[in-house]
Amino acid sequence: MPLTSKPLRKLGFLTIGLFDEADPRRGHESTLDIIELGERLGFDSAWVRHRHLQYGISSPVAVLAAATQRTSRIELGTAVIPLGWENPLRLAEDLATVDILSGGRLNPGVSAGPPHHYEHVKGALHPDTADTEDFSHERVRRLLDCVRGEPVTGISGVEGFEVFSDRVQPHAPGLGRRMWYGGGSLRSAQWAGEHGMNLLTSSVVKAEESEDFAEIQLSHIRTFRAHHPDGDRARVSQGLVVIPTDSASPEQRAKYEQYVAKRMPRTATPQGPARMMFAPDLVGTSEEIAERLSSHAAFREVEEVAFALPFTFDHEDYVQILTDIATELAPALGWRPAP
Structure with missing residues (x-):
């Protein structure tokens, strides 16, 4: 199957939303300001990471x-919510509520597996069921059923003065088609395809068939699409760290290159x-990064990206990077902002 080179159709970015423990509001406000800036610059989507018991967004x-x-057009996503920390039914209620509030702009990304450092947190997180919790893909399937409107109880109808539904409420039409799986292995890519999800390709992958990152990521994309009902039209978003330096100051360039x-x-x-x-993180002028991406085997297979912002930079650095991505790098990759 020959590689193809497609113009970039959807431009997104991803932020971890770090904050100072002594002043958490400032960090959260910075994240919201960055999302607003992304909308003004024409980005199609903004994504937030998920961090528990750390100084990042714990409640995306x-x-x-x-x-x-604060926004009206830009799509809003999570990359990703680790479901080992969540009750699928309760999470489905929250996701549907936010999707309704957004006017159908939510793109929830999730992952399976036990929580990080589970041996240390299980007593607080699942005190009564820690050793029997199922952290497999079955947990994702339960969430999909809830989001897609499958019955979750045998109770419905009127009971006294109250009306009950047998499926999650509110029900958000279309949200089920905007569920993403953050996968870093062939097994996860296949499972996501078989269950009709979209695929967030990770910047961290398992070396199964190769030790070349681009080749591994490409194998995940092709495996996913081979098992998805939509085939080659199934949505995939690539996640890489890109740091254009077109308008960066000398001090910023030095910091980026050191990072x-x-x-x-x-x-x-x-x-x-x-x-x-x-x-590998990509740093340089937009022209240099575009050239490297154009020769990246996995990038040549996708039409959507969620470029990750570096974890530890300052607010003004993110403003510069996002501005250069939207005005220099993305146009060089064939992207044009939506009307």
Whole structure:
């Protein structure tokens, strides 16, 4: 199957939403300001990461609820919510509520697996069921059923003065088609395709058939589409860290290059017993980054991206990076803002 090169159709970005423990509001307001800026710059989507017991966004659904009231067009996503921390039915209620408030702009991304450091948090998170919780793809399937309006109880109709529904309320039509799976393995890519989800390709993948990151990511995309009812039309969004420097100050360029250099060694070989591969961060002018992306085997297969902002930069750095992406890099990749 020959590689194809498609113009970039949908432009998104991803932020972790860091904050200072002594002043968490400032960090959350910065995240919301960045999402508003993304809409003004023409981005098609804004995505937030999920961090528990850290100094990042622990409640992305709440943050995006606030974002729905500050924006009118940009799609809002999570990349990703680890379902091991969630009750699928309750999460479905929250997702549907925010989707209704947004006018149908929510794109929930989720993942399976046990919570990070589960041995340390299970007593607080699942005190009565810690050893029997199912963290497999079955947990994702339960969420999909709830979001898509499948019956979840045998109770419906009028009881006294109250009216009950046997499916999650509110029901958000269309939300089920905007559910994304954040996958880093062939098994996850296949499962997401078989269950009609969209695929968020990760910047961290499992080295199964290759030790070349782009080849691994490409194999996930093709496996996903081979098992999806929509085939080659199934939606895939690529996630990479890109740092254009077109309008950066000399000080910013030095900081960006130091950040990338520090993270580069982990991209050379598979890491740990799980053999995880990390994508190299891309820093340089928009012209240089566009050239590198155009030769990236996986990028050539997609029409959507959610470029990740570096974790530890300052607000003004994010403003510069997003502005350069929207005005320099994305147009060089064939993207045009929606009318």
